Amino acid sequence: MVVPEDLNSMSEQEKIELLGMLAESEEGYSVGGEFYRRLLHDPSPEVRKLAVQAFWDFPEAQYIDPLIEVAEHDQDIEVRARALSILGIFIYEGAIAEELPEAAFLRVRRFLLDTARDASRPLLLRRMAIEALSFDPADDVAELIEWAYNHEDPEVNLSAIFAMGRSQSGRWSEYIVKELHSEDRQRLLEAITAAAEGYVREATPRLRTLALARDKEVRLAAIWALAHAGGPGALEVLEMCAESKDEEVREAAEEALAEYASLRESEGDDTAQDEAGEE
Numbered sequence: 001m002v003v004p005e006d007l008n009s010m011s012e013q014e015k016i017e018l019l020g021m022l023a024e025s026e027e028g029y030s031v032g033g034e035f036y037r038r039l040l041h042d043p044s045p046e047v048r049k050l051a052v053q054a055f056w057d058f059p060e061a062q063y064i065d066p067l068i069e070v071a072e073h074d075q076d077i078e079v080r081a082r083a084l085s086i087l088g089i090f091i092y093e094g095a096i097a098e099e100l101p102e103a104a105f106l107r108v109r110r111f112l113l114d115t116a117r118d119a120s121r122p123l124l125l126r127r128m129a130i131e132a133l134s135f136d137p138a139d140d141v142a143e144l145i146e147w148a149y150n151h152e153d154p155e156v157n158l159s160a161i162f163a164m165g166r167s168q169s170g171r172w173s174e175y176i177v178k179e180l181h182s183e184d185r186q187r188l189l190e191a192i193t194a195a196a197e198g199y200v201r202e203a204t205p206r207l208r209t210l211a212l213a214r215d216k217e218v219r220l221a222a223i224w225a226l227a228h229a230g231g232p233g234a235l236e237v238l239e240m241c242a243e244s245k246d247e248e249v250r251e252a253a254e255e256a257l258a259e260y261a262s263l264r265e266s267e268g269d270d271t272a273q274d275e276a277g278e279e
Contacts, residue, residue: 003031012044019050033058040066045076052082059089061104068111071125081128087112088132095136109136116144127159134163142171149175158190165194173202180206189221196225204231211237220252227256228263235260 003022007015019039022028036058039051052070055063064087071083087108094105115121116129130148133141145167148160161179164172172194179191180203192210195203207229210222223241226234238260241253 003027003035007038007042012047015039015042015044015047016050019047019054023050023054028054029057033060033063037063037066040070045074045079048074048076048079049082052079052086055086056089059093059100061101064090064104064108068108071111071115077122077124081124084112084115084125084128084132086132088135091133092135095138109133113140113144123153123156127156131159131163131166134166137167137169141167142169145172154184154186158186161187161190161194165197165200168198172198173200176200177203177206180210185215185218188218192218192221192225196221196228199228199230201229201231204229204234208233208237211241216248219249223249223252223256224259227259230260230264 003018010018022031033055036051036054039047042048042051048070052067055067067083067087071080071087074080074083090100090105090108091112093100094102094108112129112133116126116133118126127148130141130144134145145160145163148156148163151157151160161176164176176191176194176198177200179187180195182188182191188210192207194200195207204226207222207226210218211226213219213222223238226238235257238253238257241249242257244250244253
C-alpha cells in the first residue's frame with residue numbers, strides 16, 4: 001500500500017478510507033506514529049478520531065503530549081474521548097508491562113486522574129479517563145471505579161463494569177457475577193465482556209447458562225467468555241455448542257475451544273482435568 005506524502009491533497013473521504021485500510025492491515029504499523037501525528041489536527045473530526053485510534057499501537061513517550069493536547073483541547077468531544085481512551089495503553093505499558101519510563105507513566109496517570117475527578121468535565125470524558133486508568137490496580141483507581149459503579153447515570157455504570165473486567169482484579173469478581181444476572185441487556189453484555197477480560201472463574205456457572213441463551217448476541221459473547229473464565233463445565237458446554245446446528249454458534253464455539261486450549265496450555269496446568277474433578 002502506497003501512502004501519499006501530501007495528505008493535504010486528499011479529500012476527507014479519501015483520508016477516512018486510507019486510515020480504515022491501514023487499521024486493518026500490517027501497513028498500519030509500518031507507516032509509523034509520525035504519519036498519524038500529522039493528522040491529529042486535520043479539519044475532519046472523523047479523520048482525527050481514526051488517527052488518534054492508531055496510537056494504541058504506538059505507546060511511545062513522545063506521543064503522550066500530543067494525545068493529551070487532543071484530549072484537552074480538541075473541539076469535538078468524541079475526539080477528546082477517543083484520545084482519553086487511547087491513553088490507556090500508556091497506563092498498561094507503565095503499570096502492567098513496565099515498559100514505559102516512570103516519569104512518562106506518571107504524567108499520563110496524573111492527567112487521567114485529574115480528568116476523572118473533575119466534576120466540571122462532561123461525564124463522557126470522565127468515563128473514558130476511568131476506563132483508561134483501569135489497567136492500574138492502585139486503590140485510587142479502584143475508588144473511581146466504585147464511584148462510577150454507584151453513579152446514577154447508567155452509561156457511567158457501564159464504564160465501571162468495563163473497567164472491572166480490564167483491571168483483572170479479584171476484588172471485582174462479585175460485582176461482575178452480580179451483573180451477569182442483570183435484566184438490562186447492555187449491562188449484561190458488558191458484564192459478559194468483563195468476565196472474559198477479567199478471567200472471572202466465579203462467573204462460569206452463569207456463563208454456562210448464558211451460552212445457551214436465545215439471544216444470539218448474548219450467547220456468542222458468553223461462549224467466548226467461557227473460554228477465558230474456564231471453571232467447571234466450561235469445556236463441556238463449549239463442546240456442546242460446537243455441535244450446534246447454528247453455523248454462527250458452531251464457529252464461535254470452535255474459536256472459543258481453540259482459545260480455551262491455548263490459555264490452558266499457556267497456564268502450564270491441566271485445567272480441563274482439574275475442572276472435571278471439581279464437578
